[in-house]
Amino acid sequence: MQLTHEENQFERKTFPITLICDHIYFQQNIGSLFRISEAFGVENIIFLGKDIPLTPRKINKTSRSTHLHVAHTIIEETPNLVDYLLQNNFEIIALEITSNSKPLKEVLIPENQKIALIIGSEINGISEELLKISNQIVHINMFGKNSSMNVVQAASIALYEITSF
DSSP: OOOOTTTTOOOOOOOEEEEEEOOOOOOHHHHHHHHHHHHTTEEEEESSSSSOOHHHHOOOHHHHTGGGGGGEEEEEEHHHHHHHHHHHEEEEEEEOOTTTTTEGGGGOOOOTTTEEEEEEETBSSOOOHHHHOSSEHHHHOOOOOOOOOOOHHHHHHHHHHHHHH
């Protein structure tokens, strides 16, 4: 028998993870990122960019109201985000396929340190400026011809892996 949200026995837990969304603008993705962040106990979401469409009516369908329960903010300019991450001593992990990325399963999660997981835009991925400040760049091994997946699917896999340590 399927359980309701109130009946499930999952432990309620929050992790010191901030999800950084580098110029993500598709409202279905934004709503789904709230939903997956709430499910994996993400502490905070930072949306990088101008005019991020956080209209509750538009994102509510995919967020299922989780946007009301996950702290979030918008930082419009990349240099301001870089300063924030560096000044607050985050372990910065970028989820991107690059010439020096390593498989997600090899990510090193330091104890007692805040994590900033950066995911990239639907079109351009993660900016070079953010890749340069990343402590680790990881990718998800894929076995088909395609070399990318939807940003929400990728974030879900990464959050599952990171919160499993």
